[in-house]
Structures are given as C-alpha cells and as structure tokens.
C-alpha cells in the first residue's frame with residue numbers, strides 16, 4: 001500500500017477477486033463508495049466492461065455495481 | 080425559521096412524551112430498490128409506482144391506516160437512500176423525514192427495509208437508523224428471492240446482535256406482511272433500546288464527543304455529513320465549525336470518514352454476517368447469465384439497437400389493426416350523430432367539433448397502451464438499468480450525468496414524470512441540464528401526430544423489403560436522442576457549465592415483470608391521456624372549433640357559392656382562419672400553410688391538440704355523407720389552390736421535425752417551473768426549443784426544395 005504503484009481496480013484483471021485497500025477521490029464521492037461497502041478488507045472484482053469501453057461492472061458484497069474507469073482508478077486493491 | 084430548524088437538527092433524540100391527539104407516524108426507509116413501495120402498497124392498499132431500478136420513488140407519500148389497539152397511524156413511503164449522508168434531492172427527502180428536518184414531523188417508528196439477498200451492504204443503513212434509538216423494526220424483504228438463492232438467515236440471532244426486532248417478509252408474495260403492522264404497533268409502546276455495539280476507534284469517539292451534541296449517533300452523523308457548502312452548514316454554522324475542528328484534529332490510523340464507515344462495516348462483517356448462510360454460492364446466477372448476453376462487450380450494443388428498432392416497428396404495426404377499429408367506431412359515431420341531430424350549428428358542433436376533434440386524439444389510445452406496455456416491461460425486468468450502463472459512455476461524452484439516462488428514457492413516455500425523475504441527481508447543474516434536454520425526447524404525445532403524418536404520407540408495408548414507416552418513426556426517435564445529446568453538449572458548455580460527475584449505478588437482478596406493475600403503469604398514463612383528452616384537448620377543441628366556425632356565413636351567400644366553395648371560404652374567413660393566415664408568413668418558409676398554422680397554434684397547449692384541430696379543420700364543411708373519409712385520407716387529398724398537394728413527404732418531414740423540437744407542452748413547462756423554482760428556466764426552455772424547431776424545419780424544407788424534393 002505504501003508503494004506508489006499500488007494496484008487499482010482499473011488495472012486488475014477481469015474476473016479475479018481483489019481486496020480493497022483504500023479509496024481515493026473527492027470527499028463526497030469517496031464517502032459514497034465507502035458507505036456502499038468499499039471499505040478496507042472487502043473483496044471486489046471486475047466482472048465486465050460496457051460495449052463502448054466504459055463503465056465497468058463490478059461485483060462487491062454479492063451485488064452488481066457500475067463505475068467508470070476514472071473512478072475505478074482511485075480504488076486501491078491488493079491480492 | 081432557522082432557529083426552529085437548529086433545534087430540530089440537534090434535538091432529535093429528545094423525543095417528547097407520546098402525543099395522543101395526533102396519528103403516529105411510521106416511516107418506511109431503506110436503500111433504493113429494496114421493495115419499499117411494494118411493501119407500502121400492500122400495507123396501505125395503495126397502488127403507487129414500483130419498478131426494478133433504483134430511484135423509482137422520488138417523493139414521500141403517506142397513507143392513514145387504522146391499527147387495532149393503537150388507533151390511526153400515518154404510514155409514509157420514502158425514496159431510497161444508501162445512507163444518512165445522501166445528498167441528492169430524493170435522498171434528502173428520506174433523510175429529512177427520518178431526522179424530522181425541513182418541516183417533516185419526527186417519526187414515531189421506523190420500518191427499515193433491507194434486501195434479504197444483499198444484507199452485506201443493506202444492513203449499513205439499518206445500523207445507522209438503529210444507532211439513533213428511534214423505535215425501529217428491521218424488515219428483511221425479498222424473503223422469497225433469498226429462499227430461492229439459498230440464503231438462510233438466522234433471524235433470532237440477527238435480532239439479538241442488532242438489539243432490535245427483525246422480520247423476514249416478501250412484498251411480492253405477501254409472506255409475513257400481515258404480521259408487520261401489529262409488530263410496528265408493538266414498537267410504538269416499546270421501551271428504550273440500546274444502540275448496536277459497534278466498536279468505533281477511540282479517536283472517533285473522542286471526535287464525536289467533542290461536538291457536544293446530546294446523542295452520539297447524531298454526532299457521528301454530523302461528522303460524516305456536515306461539511307462546507309452543505310445545507311446543514313447554513314442552518315447551524317456553529318455546529319459546522321465544531322465539526323470542522325473535530326475533523327481537523329482527528330488523530331486516527333486512517334481518515335475519519337473511513338474510520339467511521341469502516342467500524343460499521345466491521346460490525347456487519349464480523350458480528351452480523353455469521354447469521355447469514357449462503358448454501359449455494361459460487362455458481363453463476365441467472366442475472367449474470369442474462370447479462371452475459373445483453374451487455375456483451377461485442378454484441379451488447381448491437382442487440383440494444385435491434386431491440387429498439389423491433390419495438391418501434393412493433394409500436395406501429397401491432398397497434399394498426401386496433402387503430403383501424405377505433406377509427407371506424409368514431410366515424411360511425413359521427414355519422415350516427417349527423418343522422419339523429421337536425422341540420423345546423425348544433426349538429427356541426429357535435430359531429431365536427433366534439434367527435435371529430437376528440438375522436439382524432441382517442442384513435443391513438445392503442446398505441447399509447449402499447450408504448451407503455453413496452454416501457455413497463457423494460458423497467459420492471461431490470462433492462463432499463465442496463466440501458467443506462469450501455470449508454471453511459473455517450474452520456475458522459477456530452478457532459479450528462481450517468482443517471483440522466485433514466486429520466487431521458489422515461490421522457491419517451493412523458494416529459495412531466497421525467498422532469499421529476501431528475502431529482503435522483505445530486506447537483507443542481509446535472510439536474511437542470513437534464514431538464515433542459517428531456518423535453519426533446521419523443522414523448523408519447525408526439526406519437527399521434529407522427530402516426531397521422533406517417534400513415535398519411537408515406538407508403539405502408541415493405542417497399543422492396545424496407546419497412547419505410549417503422550424506419551421513419553425509429554429514425555425520429557434516433558434524431559430526437561441525437562438532438563438531445565447535442566443540446567446537452569452545447570448547453571453544458573455554455574449556459575450550465577460544470578464538471579462531469581462520477582457514475583455509481585446499481586445493476587439490479589433481472590426479475591420477471593409483474594403484470595400488476597406493468598398494467599399500473601399503462602393504466603396511469605392512459606388515464607392521464609384520457610383525462611387530457613377529456614379536459615385540455617376537449618376545451619382546446621371547442622375553442623378552436625368556435626374560432627373556425629365563426630363568424631357564420633349567411634345562408635344566401637352559402638347558397639350562392641355552393642356547398643364546396645362555401646365551406647372553404649367560411650373556413651378562410653373564420654377567426655381561426657384569419658389567425659392562421661396572420662402567422663402564415665412566419666411558417667410558410669417551413670412549408671406550412673395557414674391551416675397547419677391553425678393546428679400549430681393549438682398544439683402549443685398540448686401536442687395532441689394538433690391532431691384534434693386538424694380533425695376540425697378538415698371536418699368543417701367537408702362533404703360528410705356516406706363517403707365519410709378519415710383524417711388521413713383528407714390530409715392526403717388536401718391541395719393548394721393551384722392543385723399541388725399541401726402535404727408532400729417533404730412538408731410532412733419538416734412538420735415532424737418541428738414537432739420533435741418545439742416546446743409544445745404547458746404541463747412540461749409547469750413541471751420545470753416547479754422543479755427549478757424559477758420562471759427563467761421554463762422560459763429559456765420554451766424559447767430555445769421553439770427557435771431550434773423553426774431553424775431546423777427551415778433548413779430541411781428549404782434544403783429539400785433546393786435539392787428538387789417536394
């Protein structure tokens with residue numbers, strides 16, 4: 001997590017589970033993500049990409065959520 | 080005013096003694112799409128709108144119910160919210176109703192809903208509510224779905240750990256619903272209850288206590304939600320300053336937002352989730368398998384376009400037989416009236432004014448029903464949310480909020496609810512931008528006009544395997560979307576500048592559409608359509624008929640001219656005819672004659688009036704005997720003085736474009752006025768749309784003529 005090149009959800013391969021380490025971003029949006037369950041330790045994965053290349057479809061806490069790539073780049077994940 | 084609100088803002092836990100002389104207030108709260116409205120409908124016997132996507136309900140609705148041994152209670156259905164820091168308009172309504180702010184009374188009890196299949200994140204809101212120590216019943220809805228998915232919940236254990244009663248129900252099947260109200264009644268008499276034992280880090284507790292609020296839950300809420308620029312800051316600047324100081328002085332491992340939210344989710348994951356056993360996990364769900372096809376990276380978009388084209392062609396061809404039936408019924412009615420009534424002005428009024436006018440609008444009932452059937456199916460199955468997912472890239476590129484697509488889609492039904500649906504967006508700029516372009520999407524009121532023109536002017540059936548009519552209609556829909564997107568891009572860079580807002584879209588599971596829900600939606604809109612036909616359109620028709628029928632021509636002159644000529648001259652010399660001729664110079668460059676002008680004047684009240692007016696214009700004095708022709712045929716036959724047809728395909732196209740773009744709907748303007756709380760925006764909307772309509776029709780007609788068409 002200290003590494004400057006921490007893996008983000010954007011870079012994680014489709015279909016593979018990752019663990020949320022932290023969320024970066026503007027406060028209101030970050031709070032929203034946190035409150036939706038993107039807290040440290042939560043398992044998450046990218047399950048698909050929209051046909052036009054954006055947004056992503058994620059699976060987290062047994063639900064499906066869609067997020068744009070720009071914001072997915074702010075979610076730091078680990079293995 | 081602000082003083083009272085301050086007191087409410089920080090006074091929540093000090094609930095006064097129960098007031099006997101007012102009905103108790105029980106609110107239904109929960110995350111979006113968890114079935115709050117479905118449950119409310121069951122409990123209150125109402126039939127409010129539900130749908131399988133987040134954000135269907137945007138307003139609170141209350142119903143009075145008589146509870147045995149308790150007396151009357153007010154049950155309140157609220158919009159969905161994920162948490163108590165929700166910032167969008169409809170989330171605020173929910174939060175305000177819970178906290179008793181902004182004119183809402185404090186609730187006496189709360190039914191907090193969770194989707195039993197998504198407790199991992201739905202319990203978050205329940206925890207926040209339980210922390211407030213308001214009498215609360217935790218309702219796990221969708222028990223039927225949970226059972227099917229093999230989700231097994233130990234209700235007793237969950238209830239013990241939460242320190243509050245928990246029930247499992249299904250608003251769809253009715254399971255457990257009968258027990259709910261008696262248990263809610265029990266809540267009203269229940270003793271104080273301890274908050275759930277969430278282990279906040281000491282630094283969080285310290286920050287919360289430094290705010291000096293009477294209740295810790297409220298302090299936590301303030302730490303998360305009161306911030307610079309928020310409504311709370313203006314209400315209570317002193318509190319906002321203390322929050323600011325507490326946040327700045329926070330000394331924990333992570334920042335305070337993550338610490339508070341993390342502690343709650345820690346409690347959910349460690350203490351609550353062990354009560355939930357998923358016996359069948361890992362396998363691909365039905366929803367995943369359907370999504371694998373419908374939002375497939377390669378053909379997902381193509382499939383979307385194919386679905387849309389089929390729907391719009393269907394809209395045309397499937398409703399055609401029914402339209403024919405209604406048309407002949409109305410024709411028969413008019414003929415019958417003529418046979419019964421004595422000749423003269425009364426007969427003219429009833430047959431040409433009332434029946435021809437209102438009838439020509441009613442003809443489109445089958446199509447309206449079908450359109451709403453299709454939209455209802457898309458909404459209640461869950462495909463609507465996927466369309467937003469598919470289209471987001473395009474929406475983003477023109478600066479619209481990702482959530483704007485849902486209002487724009489419902490704009491195809493009617494712009495008025497679509498304008499209300501913009502409340503799901505948090506920022507004023509996103510809301511206003513969406514409101515300014517939603518009226519450009521082809522609402523169902525344009526359908527009568529288009530059907531009339533397309534059926535009258537363009538070849539039916541397949542022309543060398545090209546379904547011209549369906550394509551033309553589908554083309555108008557595509558055109559309207561394109562214009563709306565361009566308008567958004569332009570307005571978003573000029574009048575309503577602003578950054579792009581991030582997207583957060585929940586994709587609900589696919590569900591079998593419920594007949595009742597879809598029927599409700601069809602019936603709702605149909606009722607509006609019929610009411611409008613019976614009031615606004617009827618009134619406009621009568622006024623326009625009167626304008627066109629007066630002054631009456633003298634008998635002698637009519638006889639001298641002969642019936643055909645007399646009718647034409649009488650129309651031309653009528654007040655309405657003169658009005659049409661007065662505006663003719665302005666619309667002649669678009670290819671419209673003064674008779675169309677009369678129709679356009681009426682259409683500015685509501686678009687359907689155009690068809691009604693045309694019914695009157697071409698019904699007036701026409702030879703209505705045994706060869707009673709339909710409006711379509713009359714339009715086809717209408718000719719200029721020199722014998723050229725008035726309605727060429729080019730004129731028809733110009734007219735359709737005009738109808739696509741001009742802002743001809745009083746109800747929409749009123750809704751925009753209500754939502755923006757200003758006259759400026761509706762006026763702007765009206766001016767820009769109508770100017771755009773004129774310019775585009777001008778370009779099309781003159782361009783087409785230059786190319787030798789029409």
Ligand SMILES: Nc1nc2c(ncn2[C@@H]2O[C@H](COP(=O)(O)OP(=O)(O)OP(=O)(O)O)[C@@H](O)[C@H]2O)c(=O)[nH]1
Pocket residue numbers: 109110111112113114115116117118128129130131132133134135136137157158159160220221222223224248249250251252459590593596
């Ligand atoms: N299987 C099942 N589906 C349900 C149940 N309750 C509601 N639904 C469906 O869930 C969807 C959402 O229902 P709504 O009542 O509109 O949910 P809501 O919480 O009012 O949603 P918003 O107003 O958007 O916040 C609809 O498709 C309902 O038919 C249930 O108990 N079981």
Ligand SMILES: [Mg+2]
Pocket residue numbers: 115116117128129135136157158159
């Ligand atoms: Mg609802």
